[in-house]
Amino acid sequence: MPRQVDHEARRRHIAAAVWRLAASGGLEDATIRRVAAEAGVPARQLQYYFGTREDLLLGALELLNRDGEAEARERVAALGPEPEPRDVLRSVLLEFLPLDESRRQRHLVHMAYFVRFMTEDALRDRIRDAPPELEDLIAMLLPEGRRDEADFLLAGTTGLQGQMLLGQLSAERAIELIDRQLDRLFAPMDRPADRGL
Amino acid sequence: MPRQVDHEARRRHIAAAVWRLAASGGLEDATIRRVAAEAGVPARQLQYYFGTREDLLLGALELLNRDGEAEARERVAALGPEPEPRDVLRSVLLEFLPLDESRRQRHLVHMAYFVRFMTEDALRDRIRDAPPELEDLIAMLLPEGRRDEADFLLAGTTGLQGQMLLGQLSAERAIELIDRQLDRLFAPMDRPADRGL
DNA sequence: CCTATATTGGTACGGTTGCACCATATCTTA
DNA sequence: TAAGATATGGTGCAACCGTACCAATATAGG
DSSP: OOOOOOOHHHHHHHHHHHHHHHHHGGGOOHHHHHHHHHHSOHHHHHHHHHOOHHHHHHHHHHHHHHHHHHHHHHHHHHTTOOOOHHHHHHHHHHHTSSOOOHHHHHHHHHHHHHHHHOOOOHHHHHHHHHTTTHHHHHHHHHHOOOOOHHHEEEEEEEEHHOOOOOTTSSSHHHHHHHHHHHHHHHHSSSSSSTTTT | OOOOHHHHHHHHHHHHHHHHHHHHHHHGGGHHHHHHHTTTHHHHHHHHOOOOOHHHHHHHHHHHHHHHHHHHHHHHHHSSOOOOOHHHHHHHHHTSOSSSHOOOOEEEEEEEHHHHHHHHHHHHHHHHHHHHHHHHHHHHGGGGGGGGHHHHHHHHHHHHHHHTTTTTHHHHHHHHHHHHHHHHHTSSSSGGGOOOO
């Protein structure tokens, strides 16, 4: 057999080029030739490692998500051995905000894929399976597991994400808004649970 | 002078074709030739009424926003002469949800423009001026004008919009979640304002 | 060493893109 | 009616697109 090459590494290298282009100009900028130039490899290599352009975009998205989940898990783990539920929840929510370049680019790329998510059935199915567990997790971390508050909390966080990406909202303000909601939801229970349930 | 033509009507007719294409396949599907075919006019006409493709996309967006604002104002006005603040607020928030085909298409198109909003400076400036007044309005409609709650309420609503567009959330559930938040924020004030301020 | 095969390179093709350009038609005003 | 501005139509061009195809290379197993 001929030279063995680390496929995973090469795919990741190419995928990173897709991310950069998609984040700055949308999916339409991620053409095969442009991605190849951005990655510094011959265009033919993209064909070899990903196949068609559709496969390239899908593959790049999958790698992005994998990286994102790993990063998120890492940050939650960094909270220590037995973290407070509130801290875990806060960490999970903050994962949705573009607080560093890594997260910013990731969310930017997700936005670029958004329209395709909605119209192309292949993508649509893939996304409709994951998120219920996320809402479940948030509800579990909330005192008394208030589902309505959990759902709106998550929605609010993704809303803040959008405003931050548009430059309408500072990181400090976004975090402050989330902390205010957490203050309320984790408030001492010596009164009738302010209408959240 | 020659035949006079209703420019505004023609531009709107063409813009509607842009919306349909952008809503179903993203901005990259809104090529000059495709838009022309969708609108049933020669491609040359797009050049005449909009100029370059960039101008076409910008013009189509502007018409979309104008239509959206008009529709929203109409629905608020339909509440009657002296509506309750809560009803006005609810109406404003529901305007962000894709509750009918008109709003659904409008928000879909906005998503298609999203990445460009973030990167192209021309668009970026245009969007950074409008929204503060919206948050102000919401805060004003809220009892005691709690700014933090107002901001998070708007963020939450746009978050629900995204989930609905992805088919993850039903209209009923989204409205229910908003109404729960309104229940809480408009709750009687016989106790110390549940930590919102 | 040698050969089978994983990997790379380069290119060519049919199709589409945005746009500039030229000619024509149509109608209002002078 | 003459004329000139407004509006329309069609075509051509250079650039780019995705991808199929063919050749060359390099290396691991025999």
